Amino acid sequence: GGGCEFALSCDIRIVAENAQFGFPETEVGLTVTTAGTKLLADINPGPMGSNAGDLVTLGDKVYFTASNGHSGLELWRTDGTAGETTLVADIAAGEADSNPQGFAVVGTVVYFTADR
Numbered sequence: 001g002g003g004c005e006f007a008l009s010c011d012i013r014i015v016a017e018n019a020q021f022g023f024p025e026t027e028v029g030l031t032v033t034t035a036g037t038k039l040l041a042d043i044n045p046g047p048m049g050s051n052a053g054d055l056v057t058l059g060d061k062v063y064f065t066a067s068n069g070h071s072g073l074e075l076w077r078t079d080g081t082a083g084e085t086t087l088v089a090d091i092a093a094g095e096a097d098s099n100p101q102g103f104a105v106v107g108t109v110v111y112f113t114a115d116r
Contacts, residue, residue: 040078041085044069056103056110063088063110065100072097075112092116 007013043066044050050066051073057063066076071090075098078085091098091114098114105111 040080041082043067043076043085054101054103056105058105058108058110063103067097070095073100074098075100075114 043052046069048069050068052064052066055062055064061077061079063075063077065073067073068087071087072092072095074090074092075088076086077088091100098116100112100114103110103112
């Protein structure tokens with residue numbers, strides 16, 4: 001986390017071909033910037049985390065996959081505030097995962113595939 005944040009602040013990076021960068025501390029709702037990391041909203045409170053991933057932007061919103069521990073891996077949206085970090089839809093009802101993936105923004109629409 002900290003090393004990647006440092007690398008983000010650099011104009012030039014020299015790395016090995018097999019180097020991997022990431023934010024192991026990411027939980028849904030974390031904003032990672034060169035100023036550090038802050039929790040936006042704790043979507044799945046407790047030690048398990050929310051498995052945030054597959055982020056795509058549309059206007060001033062970010063759409064992503066996450067699990068709150070009750071609705072499985074589903075589609076979420078945030079405008080960067082805790083109050084507006086919400087589950088868009090529980091596509092696979094209950095604890096089952098719908099596994100949204102393959103996000104594509106076309107005009108004002110986010111397209112993706114999911115299991116039902």
